[in-house]
Amino acid sequence: MTLEQARIRIARPTDNLDALLPFYRDGLGFRVLYEFGGHGNFDGVMLGHPNAPYHLEFTVAHGHIAGRAPTEDNLLVFYLPQRNRFDAVYRRLRAAGFLPVPAFNSYWDDKGVTFEDPDGYRIVLQNASWDL
Template structure:
């Protein structure tokens, strides 16, 4: 299997950052889920930018993060199918258990995954908007 981190971006295009952004009407609850439950630090926030408030969470020093926005007129955001997942691959059992305890301390409980692939190696949780996050054990597995 080829190590994807060694492959160049197609056509030599330079991409400096990846941000996954989505709206929510539950900004405070969603931020609490990802910040307090998953331990992702807030790396930026803004208020009333053209009617939007937003918070970016991510891993400091990495060029990828999540952005959640709320519009003053509302941000209807129906959750996608149960197969739309944010997957966090966790290499150490101690770290996996620490994340599980953090997220469950907020009241989140595992839900059954749609795809049975995740059953024996992970736990799936829903954020306050119903979007799913998978904590996947990687000990003994190759990250896919």
Template sequence: MPADATAHLRIARPSLDLAAAERFWVSGLGLDVLYRHTTDGVPGEHSLLMVGWPTAAWHLELVHDPAAPVQPRPTAEDLLVVYLGEPVSDALVERLERHGGKRVPAHNPYWDTWGVTVQDPDGYLLVLSTRSWSNA
């Protein structure tokens, strides 16, 4: 079967601190923990945390290799954009900041016009967009 619009999408990223990442993405943004695996000291295994909304066709996988951690290397254009379709509430931004996020100016001023950019604990950028989006 070829890939099509029903295929689930996983976005995988390295994380240096899965507990900090969980605080940001779950307690801050409101995603659910979909799956968690800890190495429990087993050599060669990676710890991981999968977060998302249970009914979404995507999830974010955060991976940590305790034996050889991979340094996250996000660029100014590595964005995860969530289209809210309404103004970004100050309460949501404040909650993200309380849980390890940092509001930052966007590299592309488009995102400052149409949303708020927040850096996660690993340096990746989350854009909360006031716009809506449809691929249709």
């Protein structure tokens, strides 16, 4: 397998899994794919979509403070070129109680909207195609 065919897991620590679940599960519509507790000193959850080539993992290390995002420019960007899909995710985040925040880099405000999770990490919903 080459990297072009790889699946990706984006993993990061948190201090509160319960605070993140409403954002990623209810707001963004990710499914809980796997949960674990007492794995060494770690508890965690993996979220994603069963057929997507990526998922997110959040872990709590007991006795360790993860803290908040180091900057306002730590982003996950989701390109949603179909306006109806973009609008649906936007509405779902708002219905889950999350409000948009101004992007640190105003580029993302042109065709997108930025939301901040409970740890201060940000996601951008970009209503554009990813043409590189």
